[in-house]
Amino acid sequence: MTTTVTPAGASLDAASRPARLRIAGDWTLANYAVLKQRTTALSGQYDGDTVVELEQLGKLDTAGAALLVELLGAERLGQLAQSSPSLSAADRALLQTVYCSLQDYCIPVRQADVPVLMQLLSRIGRAVDKLWQDTLQVLGFIGLIIATLLQRLFQPKRWRLTSVVAHIEQTGLDAAPIVALLTFLVGAVVAFLGATVLSSFGASVFTVDLVAFSFLREFGVLLTAILMAGRTASAFTAQIGSMKANEEIDAIRTLGLSPLELLVIPRVLALLIALPLLTFLAMICGIVGGGVVCALALDISPAMFLSLLDSDIGVQHFLVGMLKAPFFAFLIAAIGCLEGLKVSGSAESVGAHTTSAVVQSIFVVIVLDAIAALFFMEMGW
Structure with missing residues (x-):
């Protein structure tokens, strides 16, 4: 049994007012390489007023959700997961889970290097x-x-x-x-x-x-x-x-x-x-x-x-x-x-x-x- 993968992409319509960012196709691991290039190319070309359209979004997995985070940002993605009517229940739950994970994650603080003498004294103590x-x-x-x-x-x-x-x-x-x-x-x-x-x-x-x-x-x-x-x-x-x-x-x-x-x-x-x-x-x-x-x-x-x-x-x-x-x-x-x-x-x-x-x-x-x-x-x- 073969699975058909729909080509995925993202396009920015800057001529319309406000600008529109259209997400289309299957945002899955199979299309990761193409989508990675596209998200990198679109980075910085839109702002918070840009309308994000998800009506043409096909399948979605964690790899695609990670790219959407990179493209839209965690806060915007969390808003879309709650308000977008075109998303299925499964996609909405996936995006909401990714958003919550990013909210809970914090970069570990690197501990300051302890001098060798202090380490020695600490072990002796x-x-x-x-x-x-x-x-x-x-x-x-x-x-x-x-x-x-x-x-x-x-x-x-x-x-x-x-x-x-x-x-x-x-x-x-x-x-x-x-x-x-x-x-x-x-x-x-x-x-x-x-x-x-x-x-x-x-x-x-x-x-x-x-x-x-x-x-x-x-x-x-x-x-x-x-x-x-x-x-x-x-x-x-x-x-x-x-x-x-x-x-x-x-x-x-x-x-x-x-x-x-x-x-x-x-x-x-x-x-x-x-x-x-x-x-x-x-x-x-x-x-x-x-x-x-x-x-x-x-x-x-x-x-x-x-x-x-x-x-x-x-x-x-x-x-x-x-x-x-x-x-x-x-x-x-x-x-x-x-x-x-x-x-x-x-x-x-x-x-x-x-x-x-x-x-x-x-x-x-x-x-x-x-x-x-x-x-x-x-x-x-």
């Missing part, structure tokens, strides 16, 4: 504000956890021992091999570096003290906490975040249960138990790794290694390292659970908050470890 807001949220969440723990301390019927034991297995027992392997290798590396540097001073024997001091006071708890921040905090965020995305948290609240008591407290208690145990394991494995290097590279026998440990290393160094473990465990668990509860409801949100939990946990652990190191140094412990 937003980052500092976000850090402050996150800090307030973490502190508030820690307060809620402590308040809930104190409320449930004397209510044994509400203790969720099965959940705590399951999380201890997940966070502690399953993480023991990687913690042991990593600290063993780091202990060997520290001993090797110490032997390399101290041998030039004839003090290779002090490699034993270097390994023991570093792992009992710092490396044991710090490496374990960083591993837990990457492994456990992300797991807590992903688990609780998935429940939040699936509206399971809302279901728990609907049943009259507390998500904090049901999901957060068992994870916090589990990590409070697991992290000190893993820290002790990390200390032992790090010292064993250093002892292996001392035995192979420095000819320091295991008996001599243990004798030097007994004579040079006091128990306070062990206590300093173990004292930091519960604080790190509490903060890692709190941050991981809080980020999980902040998930909005999409897979992308789960991934973003999981990443945020790992970054925040590692940052907090390193900052607190540095503060603790300065404090214990000033105290002479």
Whole structure:
């Protein structure tokens, strides 16, 4: 089936008084090129007194309506759409729609270019504000956890021992091999570096003290906490975040249960138990790794290694390292659970908050470890 297209055009009769502008033919996309040339040629040759005749207008589409706007102007076209008796209802509605669209349209105002320095300062300001807001949220969440723990301390019927034991297995027992392997290798590396540097001073024997001091006071708890921040905090965020995305948290609240008591407290208690145990394991494995290097590279026998440990290393160094473990465990668990509860409801949100939990946990652990190191140094412990 073929469609006949009537040639279109526009002519100006300047001899008549007043002048007349006659619109004829099909003002459609098929005639767009011809009509564009004609409207350009007629531009500026008529004024507001010119009578516009639409009796010979054929078909009309949006392309033709746009050309009529260009030819007549939006205001004149709006008047014709309301008053011209020769227009069909469909054409009148089309012209009226185009007119209203042009009335509502406004050219976007281009924003002024912001200097690079101002953009940098603005981003720094937003980052500092976000850090402050996150800090307030973490502190508030820690307060809620402590308040809930104190409320449930004397209510044994509400203790969720099965959940705590399951999380201890997940966070502690399953993480023991990687913690042991990593600290063993780091202990060997520290001993090797110490032997390399101290041998030039004839003090290779002090490699034993270097390994023991570093792992009992710092490396044991710090490496374990960083591993837990990457492994456990992300797991807590992903688990609780998935429940939040699936509206399971809302279901728990609907049943009259507390998500904090049901999901957060068992994870916090589990990590409070697991992290000190893993820290002790990390200390032992790090010292064993250093002892292996001392035995192979420095000819320091295991008996001599243990004798030097007994004579040079006091128990306070062990206590300093173990004292930091519960604080790190509490903060890692709190941050991981809080980020999980902040998930909005999409897979992308789960991934973003999981990443945020790992970054925040590692940052907090390193900052607190540095503060603790300065404090214990000033105290002479």
